[in-house]
Amino acid sequence: MSALRSGTAVLTATALATTLAGCGGDEQPARSKVVTVLAAASLTEAFTDLKKQVEDAHPDVEVRVSFAASSTIVQQVNNHADADVVALADEKAGKTLKPDVLGSAAPRLFATNRLMIATPADNPAHVTGLDSLTSSSVDTVLCAPQVPCGRAAKSVLAKGHVTPHVVSYEQDVKATLAKVRLGEADAAIVYVTDVTAAGTSVRGVALKPDQNVTTRLPIYALNDDEGTRAFVDAVTSSTGRKVLTTRGFGAP
Template sequence: MLLKRLTTGIAGLALLATAAGGCGDIGDGSGGSGGGAKTVTVFAAASLTGTFTALGKTFESSHPGVKVRFNFGGSSALAQQITQGAPVDVFASASPATMKTVTAANLVDGQPQTFVRNRLQIATPADNPGKVTGLKDLSDSELKVVLCAEQVPCGAAAKKALGAAGVTVKPVSLEQDVKGALNKVTLGEADAALVYRTDVKDAGAKVHGIDFPESAQAINDYPIATLSKAPQPALAKEFVQLVLSPQGKSVMTAAGFEAP
């Protein structure tokens, strides 16, 4: 009986030791001594979804054990989240104005750098049922036109372009990011939308893109910056370096972005 009790006790101690040892192998995602993968968190304008996703994969392949987590959306909403304390390493905005919200709160490490520019196009369904040919056609009350909300960079750019053309549009909806505006067109819920040229190109055969001269009056500069409270400051700087590198520029220009 005594031998049985001793054997049981030793087995129990072995189980406890195994469990305790296993706790040391559980990573917390912070890249500390726990051995978990490091995560770089990037907040980026919705129009950067395709290009930054590709660059994120490139970054991960050259940084084993590192994951890049993206939050794509309207730049103004992303800036607000950052100023409210969201733990972010890198912010890439679709306009200097939304980046200024973050710099004014002293949350940027160094100076933001403009890495690309973008301009608007009119997007229509592939068959262009409204027969849109230019910006002035969007004033037709028979057309269902979608714009981005004015606080969003694509909305602010649309307002400039429409003002330059002297065109008044009554949109059927105001979207919170450029992807939302484009989706209305691809789903057949709108006859036209003012979106970025890069988004039209990314949509391919789903939509028809129409250039208009007034887009030159509303070109958006895209700044990028590492944040002063970045959980992974060194990796954040390396990701920004990739975006600014010749490889990064090649990815961006292939998607339709312009050099600054």
Template sequence: MRRSPRVVVLAVLTALAACGTADPPAGSAEGGVSGEVTVFAAASLTETFTELGKRFEKAHPGTTVTVNFGASSALAKQITEGAPADVFASASPANMAQVTDAGAAAGDPTTFARNRLVIAVPAGNPGGVTGLDDFADPGRKIALCAEQVPCGAAARKALDAAGVSAEPDTFEQDVKAALTKVSLGEVDAALVYTTDVRAAGDDVEGIEFPEAGQAINDYPIVVCKDAPNAGAATAFVDLVRSARGRAVLSAAGFEEP
């Protein structure tokens, strides 16, 4: 028995309507990705990952990138304790190992950038700092990162390589906090990353030193095992590792791995 054309049309429209109301796969939007991507990233990545987040949202309409910046050691602890994160970008392999050893990573991390230390001084260098030897001078105010965070561990390596016993006046919980002490003129010098001095603009000056080459930090990145939005997380990591991502990192002063 043949159905009338009207019946056929109604059947087709009903089928199309059903397809239109079906829930899309998680993390998809018109064949791409959608939804919120939560990235846990080292404080020294603040400027670059903020920029990459904007580029990701523009390339993937319907996405929102939320970045939690902080000390890599603190971020790793949060992830291993169950904090909902899609991506983890660490300023050192040691803190990344906290996550992988706990089984909280989906696959193997990839190193996407490197960073080296520089002596940061306030504009005009009022303390007259010239090198690492000045970090042992009790007459100067010095800031270092705490040794459990990557910039602090790297500082310890550099100071040991130079044979300098530093006498810091303050230990900061991440590199941005140490840099703030410098930019406000609260200390004469601090050991921070090259990228942070560049981001600080005219408020801070950088002094290079030879031992920095013995304390370069690798930056690994990985998708978290229990990522709420695994598809978008993978796409974000791909962006960071792409030529476009490397260009953003390079412009900020990061070195390629």
């Protein structure tokens, strides 16, 4: 069918261009020890920094990090996905990890996080605080209720006795923030660290301290391999603390 043929031609050209672009010189030292880290979406920037630090300090270790909602990570790990280190956004998510995959691994709390309202940079709905979200003209996005940031947002809203006009429940905190970054929503309740990471593309509106909640992030080492230890040590060391503090996390 010529419809398919012309479609294929377009595809072939695109694929060719991609392949050619991908042919850079990637000569890296052989890294024999691979550590697979599954981490909460809110850790994207901090753990990307830490991955680099660990790889610089251990030339034979390769760190592979995958970021997703904590609930997604738990579901994957419970279904025996390949993972050496698991870092989640709150303790409750950790409690849903199955004992048979955890083995003797115990959680270590390595950071804390707080919530904040994020709006587009120009704050079109003039959001000044939690109470602004009661207006039906303010489109708000929240994390899905099974995701840690969704749980935290729920308790913030309960504390402030606020019922927002929610247009969507997103699968993780970065997806929630993306709706605001794209100007698709007027407000989102996300972590302080996400607002920090987004820089000038969003505006952060602080919550009153008595309305806010603190989440504590646990990390699990699922085995005793060298790479696993190197990464977990880096996260819980003073250098790790420095990286996490720079990204807006609090001390546990």
